[in-house]
Amino acid sequence: MAKKSAPQDPAAAAEGKPAGKMKLIILIVVGLLLAIGISVGATWFFLNKSAPEAEVPEAVESQEPVKQTAIYEELVPAFVVNFNHKGRARYMQVSVALMARDQAALDALKVHMPVLRNRLVMLFSSQDFESLITPVGKEMLRQQATASVQELAQKETGKLAVEQVLFTNLVLQ
Structure with a gap:
């Protein structure tokens, strides 16, 4: 009962290593693009969210007396x-x-x-x-x-x- 080893093609073995490196590079690029996209989206969200709030303090300021300059x-x-x-x-x-x-x-x-x-x-x-x-x-x-x-x-x-x-x-x- 001898073990039979499947004959492996040296060309197929050589292609396995670059395919693993290529997957790693693709995953890193996708991760970076995802991080940049989230950053841009969060920035846009918070900037648009603060715009209506900028109008609210003006109404509050008009009710409170403004301290004059010295x-x-x-x-x-x-x-x-x-x-x-x-x-x-x-x-x-x-x-x-x-x-x-x-x-x-x-x-x-x-x-x-x-x-x-x-x-x-x-x-x-x-x-x-x-x-x-x-x-x-x-x-x-x-x-x-x-x-x-x-x-x-x-x-x-x-x-x-x-x-x-x-x-x-x-x-x-």
């Missing part, structure tokens, strides 16, 4: 005040900018600029030098200045014309 008014010249700290003369120079959102309200407040500058000079000169050395003391002074200016704006113009008082330069000596 307007800055620099108070020139800078404020210079003096202190008497432990028998020694001390000085502070502060450059101030007002931040507002409404130009008309800011223009209405400019009429009262002498009163505003007077309030700020009195506020700055009434401070304790020791507390102004610290960052917390400087921030507290800025908040007090903001409250003082907002109070004046409310009293004189009927609106809170100034959102913040900003110190653009502060020098202690």
Whole structure:
């Protein structure tokens, strides 16, 4: 009982190997084409899907008030005040900018600029030098200045014309 081996043609055996490689190459090309097709389809789907959503926020934005851009008014010249700290003369120079959102309200407040500058000079000169050395003391002074200016704006113009008082330069000596 001998095994019979089928005679194989060497030409047929040689064709089997390239046919396997050819199938592999075809599968890779088909896979790449499929991936590209899915990518293009998904991109088209999501771009078309987001187009109607772009119209919806416009309707929502019209209902909500839009925050206006900030307007800055620099108070020139800078404020210079003096202190008497432990028998020694001390000085502070502060450059101030007002931040507002409404130009008309800011223009209405400019009429009262002498009163505003007077309030700020009195506020700055009434401070304790020791507390102004610290960052917390400087921030507290800025908040007090903001409250003082907002109070004046409310009293004189009927609106809170100034959102913040900003110190653009502060020098202690």
